[in-house]
Amino acid sequence: GNSVTQMEGPVTLSEEAFLTINCTYTATGYPSLFWYVQYPGEGLQLLLKATKADDKGSNKGFEATYRKETTSFHLEKGSVQVSDSAVYFCALSDPATNKLVFGAGTILRVKS
């Protein structure tokens, strides 16, 4: 079945540091890939997405590239801010059903 594996956290960085959160997936067919962010006490917000191989999703300085050959969708940001502290979820969507399969989430803590 479809599954998503993402690096365990927490990830603790200083402000302006470079961020990478690894995500790999297993899927049949050609899923869409997503990164969602969850701030404390809130629901999920879509951060970025990519719908086919080699697509790059980007938003608010975050980027991720759909790599079919390595089945990966790593999240990166060049310079993190304290306000980026949250839980980040990698997910895939079965295009036939729109059902989302999530990874376990990675806690990001950014210190000033």
Next chain:
Amino acid sequence: DAGVTQSPTHLIKTRGQQVTLRCSPKSGHDTVSWYQQALGQGPQFIFQYYEEEERQRGNFPDRFSGHQFPNYSSELNVNALLLGDSALYLCASSSGLGDTEAFFGQGTRLTVV
């Protein structure tokens, strides 16, 4: 434009009781999916409703049931509550059944004691 709204935001129930959670989708959306997010874990798909029918179901027991109304709003019902049902329940809405973006509500925090 109101996004996805869920009610209530929090509730506490006793083991063995029943609970109903409610979701109103984003304007223009006709598909509602429900997810369970246990503490420290990623959301797990419960089921999806479209045209008032359950279209997809995850690996959840029959104690979990749902309904979609003609105005596309939806309810999630859980019977015979267990301590392990304590979680954040998230509703997501989208348009149709294809590969479209899902928008999430802020969730209902259910605590079973």
